[in-house]
Each structure stands twice: as structure tokens, then as C-alpha cells.
Amino acid sequence: MRYLIDNFADIMGFTKTHLYLALVPLVLGLVIAIPVGALVRRVSWLRRVTVTTASLAYTIPSLALFVIIPPLAGISTIDPLNVIIALTLYSTALLVIAVPAALDSVSAEVLDAADAVGFSSLRRTLTVDMPLAIPVFVSSLRVVVVTNIAMVSVGALIGVGGVGKLFTQGYQRDYPDEIVAGIIVILALALIFDRLVYLLGRWSTPWVRADARSAKAKGGAA
Numbered sequence: 001m002r003y004l005i006d007n008f009a010d011i012m013g014f015t016k017t018h019l020y021l022a023l024v025p026l027v028l029g030l031v032i033a034i035p036v037g038a039l040v041r042r043v044s045w046l047r048r049v050t051v052t053t054a055s056l057a058y059t060i061p062s063l064a065l066f067v068i069i070p071p072l073a074g075i076s077t078i079d080p081l082n083v084i085i086a087l088t089l090y091s092t093a094l095l096v097i098a099v100p101a102a103l104d105s106v107s108a109e110v111l112d113a114a115d116a117v118g119f120s121s122l123r124r125t126l127t128v129d130m131p132l133a134i135p136v137f138v139s140s141l142r143v144v145v146v147t148n149i150a151m152v153s154v155g156a157l158i159g160v161g162g163v164g165k166l167f168t169q170g171y172q173r174d175y176p177d178e179i180v181a182g183i184i185v186i187l188a189l190a191l192i193f194d195r196l197v198y199l200l201g202r203w204s205t206p207w208v209r210a211d212a213r214s215a216k217a218k219g220g221a222a
Contacts, residue, residue, distance in 0.1 A: 003177040004184065011166070015185060018162035021083050021155065022148040022189075028084075029091025029144065036092075037099025038125055047100055054093040062086060062154045078159040087151060091144050098140030102133035131205075138201030145197050146190045153186060163189075 004011060040047045065086040070077045073085060106129050114124045156164030166182030169175070 003181045007181075011163070011181065011185060014161065014163045014165055015189070017080075018149070018152050018164075018186075018189070021080060021152045021160070021162055022087065022145075025084050025087035025091045026145060026148055028088045029095050032088075032092045033095030033099055034130075037096045038103065038130070040096075041100040041103050051097050051100075054096050057089055058093040062090070062151055063157060065089065066155070066158050080155075080160055082158070083152065083155040083160050087148050090151065091148060094140065094144050094147070098137055098144075099133075102137035102140070103129050105136040106132045134201055134205050138197060141201075142194050142197045145193050149186060149190045149193060153182070 036050070040050045066077065066082055069075075069082050069085050070079070073081070075081050103125075110128065110132065111124070114128045119128065152162045153164030153167060155162055156168045163182050163185050166178050166185070170178030170182065
């Protein structure tokens with residue numbers, strides 16, 4: 001804690017860079033994965049291919065991606081864009097699997113009712129399927145957020161900024177306090193953003209809260 005207090009300004013700078021490198025790929029992954037996941041969900045063979053490809057992509061070691069991406073993208077190894085591209089691939093890989101699974105959780109009776117009142121496929125997906133899939137999807141989104149925050153640290157090995165610099169600097173200087181400070185900051189960021197995503201999911205699904213209150217009231221009455 002002494003190191004955190006004495007070097008607060010520097011650590012805040014590392015933290016801002018860390019969050020930028022973690023959250024931009026998350027947003028890009030959502031933009032890519034949500035429409036792709038919704039499209040492949042109804043085509044069984046395409047869904048299998050997508051899930052298999054995404055699973056294989058996620059198994060590629062992050063450090064290997066940091067080495068492969070620069071020559072393919074025409075950028076420097078220490079360019080922050082290197083980390084953003086790599087984490088976007090990982091985020092998309094996880095989310096493109098999560099989207100169809102979340103949509104599958106929507107009750108068939110609800111979908112039949114939407115079809116019965118004349119909803120088009122697109123309208124039903126946007127106004128019925130996706131909103132009702134949020135509780136399940138948020139569980140996967142929380143995993144991706146925490147994973148990104150942790151994985152940004154690996155970027156310090158190639159010279160890209162972030163809280164991971166506390167690990168490399170602490171190791172090079174044989175200064176454990178700096179390493180411990182980095183661990184504390186990353187744990188705090190992971191916990192904070194995990195909670196924020198959870199609360200966002202709760203806020204966006206008021207019917208779930210209403211159902212919970214109704215069940216609790218019935219239980220109390222019984």
C-alpha cells in the first residue's frame with residue numbers, strides 16, 4: 001500500500017492506459033459478435049463452424065499473437081494497436097459463442113407469441129430475443145471484461161503500457177512491492193468492472209427484478 005500511495009500519479013496513468021487497452025477491444029468485440037452470433041444461430045452447420053473457429057482462436061497464446069499481428073497489420077510490435085487487435089480477437093471469440101447460447105435461453109412460448117402477433121424475424125430478434133437474452137449474456141460478458149483486464153498485462157512484455165509495467169519494472173529491479181501493487185490494482189479493476197457489468201445487466205432487465213420481488217413476496221406470504 002505504501003508503494004501505491006507514493007506513486008499514485010504514475011499508477012493512475014498506467015491504469016488509464018490499461019482500461020483503454022481492455023475496454024476498446026470489448027466494445028469492438030460486441031459490435032462484431034452480436035450480429036454475427038445472431039445470424040449464425042439459426043444455421044446449424046454455420047454455427048458449428050463459427051463456434052469451432054472461435055474456440056481455436058481463443059487457444060492461441062496471447063504472446064504469440066502479439067508477435068504475429070504486427071507484420072500482418074503493418075504496425076510496430078510496441079504499437080498499442082497490436083494489443084487492441086489481439087484482445088478484440090479474443091473478445092469476439094468468446095462473445096460470438098455466448099450470443100447464440102444466450103438467445104437459446106429465450107422461452108419458445110415467448111418466441112411463438114411474437115411470431116403469432118406478426119413480428120418480422122429482424123424485429124423479433126431486436127425487440128424480443130435480445131432483450132430477454134440479456135441475463136444469460138451478461139454472465140459471459142462479465143467473464144470477457146475480467147479476462148481482458150487481466151490479459152492486457154501481458155502487453156507489458158512487448159513494451160505496451162498498462163498496469164503490467166509494474167510487473168516488468170518490479171521484476172527487473174527486484175522490487176516485490178511494485179509487483180504486489182500491480183496485482184492489487186488489476187484485482188481492483190477486475191472487481192469494479194465485473195460489478196459494473198452486473199449492475200448494468202440488472203438495470204437493463206427490470207422485469208427480472210420485478211419477478212424476483214414477486215417471488216419473494218409470495219414466499220413471504222406463504
